[in-house]
Amino acid sequence: MPAKKPAGNPRQKEGSLFAMAQQQFLAAAEAIGLEEGLRQVLGACKRELTTSFPVHMDDGSVRVFTGHRVQHNIALGPAKGGIRYHPSVTLDEVKALAMWMTWKCALVNLPYGGAKGAVACDPAVLSVTELEDLTRRYATELFIIIGPTEDIPAPDLNTDSRVMAWIMDTYSMMKGYSVPAVVTGKPVSLGGSLGRYEATGRGCVYTVVAAAKKLRLNLEGATAAVQGFGQVGMVAARLLSELGVKVVAVSDSKGGIYSAKGLDIPAVMAHKSKSGQVSSWRMGDRITNQELLALPCDILVPAAFEQQLTASNAPKVRAHLIAEGANGPTTVEAHKILGDKGVFVIPDILANAGGVTVSYFEWVQDLQSFFWEEEEVNERLRRIMMRAFDETYAFAQKRKIDLRLAAHALAVNRVAEATKARGIYP
Numbered sequence: 001m002p003a004k005k006p007a008g009n010p011r012q013k014e015g016s017l018f019a020m021a022q023q024q025f026l027a028a029a030e031a032i033g034l035e036e037g038l039r040q041v042l043g044a045c046k047r048e049l050t051t052s053f054p055v056h057m058d059d060g061s062v063r064v065f066t067g068h069r070v071q072h073n074i075a076l077g078p079a080k081g082g083i084r085y086h087p088s089v090t091l092d093e094v095k096a097l098a099m100w101m102t103w104k105c106a107l108v109n110l111p112y113g114g115a116k117g118a119v120a121c122d123p124a125v126l127s128v129t130e131l132e133d134l135t136r137r138y139a140t141e142l143f144i145i146i147g148p149t150e151d152i153p154a155p156d157l158n159t160d161s162r163v164m165a166w167i168m169d170t171y172s173m174m175k176g177y178s179v180p181a182v183v184t185g186k187p188v189s190l191g192g193s194l195g196r197y198e199a200t201g202r203g204c205v206y207t208v209v210a211a212a213k214k215l216r217l218n219l220e221g222a223t224a225a226v227q228g229f230g231q232v233g234m235v236a237a238r239l240l241s242e243l244g245v246k247v248v249a250v251s252d253s254k255g256g257i258y259s260a261k262g263l264d265i266p267a268v269m270a271h272k273s274k275s276g277q278v279s280s281w282r283m284g285d286r287i288t289n290q291e292l293l294a295l296p297c298d299i300l301v302p303a304a305f306e307q308q309l310t311a312s313n314a315p316k317v318r319a320h321l322i323a324e325g326a327n328g329p330t331t332v333e334a335h336k337i338l339g340d341k342g343v344f345v346i347p348d349i350l351a352n353a354g355g356v357t358v359s360y361f362e363w364v365q366d367l368q369s370f371f372w373e374e375e376e377v378n379e380r381l382r383r384i385m386m387r388a389f390d391e392t393y394a395f396a397q398k399r400k401i402d403l404r405l406a407a408h409a410l411a412v413n414r415v416a417e418a419t420k421a422r423g424i425y426p
Contacts, residue, residue: 025103049144067142071113083118084119087120100348108356119138136170147182154183193361195377199357203385206385207346210389227289229268230303233250256286299321303325323351358377
């Protein structure tokens with residue numbers, strides 16, 4: 001089959017992502033006066049697996065791929081975190097994402113530690129057969145560290161319910177019986193949860209609603225721009241529009257569209273599904289991902305890649321409220337600039353915690369073999385996200401710090417308390 005054109009990559013990394021995660025951790029540790037020994041324990045990743053494995057390609061050749069799985073901390077429970085497929089993934093990136101997962105789970109009070117996985121590959125140039133073979137071989141390599149009580153993967157960038165089904169089946173075949181709870185984000189027919197697909201975008205919108213109340217921002221008629229019109233951004237844009245927000249711009253890896261009058265989000269979604277991109281939509285002006293970040297709007301949702309808001313473009317941001325739908329979209333330097341500008345930022349470990357929350361619901365349902373209606377899933381998600389926002393906001397107000405530092409401080413303190421309670425073995 002002819003090779004497909006690789007997917008676009010709007011990432012613009014500014015140095016080590018893990019160094020950025022550690023900077024955030026150390027700031028939180030300083031804020032709560034964390035002792036040196038615990039700083040060393042929580043600042044390091046517990047386990048890192050890197051594997052190179054061969055895969056038979058459709059043309060008869062053999063190609064070797066490199067994959068990673070990092071478990072940052074398991075003081076609160078089994079490791080939890082997604083698996084991403086992208087040609088530029090690195091161990092440094094996976095370590096950062098695993099650390100953020102630890103804090104995210106702790107912030108919303110889930111009994112999980114943090115993990116992350118990745119394979120350096122471009123799914124856009126792989127056939128379905130090649131993608132399945134790669135996934136099953138990667139799952140075989142992970143068999144020694146994953147499991148329903150050890151480490152539970154989930155979908156992330158360029159992976160989906162089908163990939164999770166392959167991992168679940170591979171693990172189950174190796175065990176000799178079905179183990180639905182080994183992954184989350186599965187098809188509903190295999191024990192997946194209703195409401196899981198929309199969970200991250202829905203959770204993000206719940207935090208926007210909570211923040212708008214604090215800021216006295218009327219969402220009816222407010223404007224929003226969404227960078228990243230994938231699973232998270234698409235759902236967030238649709239739900240915001242249903243709340244009366246005028247979504248004026250959206251983008252994906254190939255570019256974006258802007259209309260000051262507002263976009264017809266359901267129509268743009270249908271066009272994206274048919275064409276694979278939003279920039280060819282007939283209504284609105286074509287813009288770049290960078291131009292979207294600087295648009296005049298009330299709400300900005302960066303839901304694409306890491307490190308999109310940097311020291312170079314943060315001064316141009318004109319939004320009043322930012323909800324980080326992606327992991328690590330704002331560099332440390334950019335966050336300082338946004339703070340000085342008075343921008344209210346809902347940090348990633350809070351804004352995008354809806355996905356792991358409903359993953360937790362799925363895991364619980366699998367273990368009990370008892371499943372919930374979608375309305376129950378969404379209501380439980382709403383309560384958890386609102387509680388987490390209120391706790392974080394109250395802590396920030398009490399300490400007179402911004403929401404990101406408050407979120408990390410609360411999360412780090414919870415993991416530290418669990419670590420102290422468990423003790424250091426032996």
